[in-house]
Amino acid sequence: MYTRLSDIDRLFGNMSLLQKRLNNLYDDYGRSSGYKWGFEHTSPRTNLYENGDNFELKAEVPGLAKEDLNVKIQGNYLEISGTRGSETPEGYKTHKIERGTGSFSRSFTLPADIDSSKVEATLKDGVLYLVLPKHEAAKPKKISIN
Amino acid sequence: MSEKKDIVKKQDAAVEKTRALISATPAVDIYENDNEILLHADMPGVAKEDVSVNIDNGTLSLSGIRRFDSKGVFAWEEFSDVEYIRSFSVPQTIDVEKVKAELKDGVLKLHLPKSEAAKPRMIEIKAA
Numbered sequence: 590m591y592t593r594l595s596d597i598d599r600l601f602g603n604m605s606l607l608q609k610r611l612n613n614l615y616d617d618y619g620r621s622s623g624y625k626w627g628f629e630h631t632s633p634r635t636n637l638y639e640n641g642d643n644f645e646l647k648a649e650v651p652g653l654a655k656e657d658l659n660v661k662i663q664g665n666y667l668e669i670s671g672t673r674g675s676e677t678p679e680g681y682k683t684h685k686i687e688r689g690t691g692s693f694s695r696s697f698t699l700p701a702d703i704d705s706s707k708v709e710a711t712l713k714d715g716v717l718y719l720v721l722p723k724h725e726a727a728k729p730k731k732i733s734i735n
Numbered sequence: 736m737s738e739k740k741d742i743v744k745k746q747d748a749a750v751e752k753t754r755a756l757i758s759a760t761p762a763v764d765i766y767e768n769d770n771e772i773l774l775h776a777d778m779p780g781v782a783k784e785d786v787s788v789n790i791d792n793g794t795l796s797l798s799g800i801r802r803f804d805s806k807g808v809f810a811w812e813e814f815s816d817v818e819y820i821r822s823f824s825v826p827q828t829i830d831v832e833k834v835k836a837e838l839k840d841g842v843l844k845l846h847l848p849k850s851e852a853a854k855p856r857m858i859e860i861k862a863a
Contacts, residue, residue, distance in 0.1 A: 634814045640807025649814055651779040651841035681766035681773060688762045688777050715779035715841015
């Protein structure tokens with residue numbers, strides 16, 4: 590009897606865990622919890638725009654200096670990795686830690702090849718901006734009608 | 736009762752609505768030592784001019800707005816323009832005049848010094 594009860598208990602536990610996960614999934618701009626940068630959400634959020642000859646990628650990387658970030662490009666493969674160290678000051682006691690720490694790596698397959706020699710990367714106010722010019726063959730071309 | 740309802744409806748209609756900015760809660764770390772309380776908040780993409788820090792009657796409210804000018808068609812979009820808002824209660828012992836704030840790499844760092852009277856003091860026990 591006891592084993593059965595504990596089984597049911599465990600089942601409910603799993604269900605509520607699943608429910609929590611699902612809630613988080615649709616709660617990007619959560620009210621109470623915010624979102625964690627660290628291990629819970631293993632990588633920073635990104636946006637990708639396609640703009641004629643270029644792709645533009647933005648990534649949220651608060652608290653990272655440019656030395657903490659690595660960007661790798663090969664063909665249409667893009668990889669962003671980095672680490673955020675702990676900023677806990679010495680001699681202070683901690684009340685609340687919500688900002689995650691640790692390392693991440695996120696890779697993307699872009700819709701077209703990139704001319705890696707012309708890529709520009711800027712870091713401003715905790716957001717990484719990448720301008721990724723398309724490779725010559727992938728650029729849009731105007732076709733004249735005869 | 737019915738009159739009250741009418742008034743409410745009219746007020747609603749009168750408000751001109753622009754595209755509402757999504758509000759988000761920034762993640763924060765809070766530390767404390769004998770001299771001050773430290774608060775770090777993640778606000779990626781917020782410029783210095785768009786941050787406001789208010790301390791009023793024991794409530795500290797942070798607000799930061801970020802706006803991107805995005806060109807082109809998005810392939811995916813996981814974040815957008817947002818207003819970071821969060822409020823905290825702070826003890827009255829904070830010396831409001833000396834609060835310092837800095838913004839670096841999208842992280843807002845607040846130093847909230849405690850007033851002299853609130854600092855812990857070691858009381859020496861004298862032998863009688």
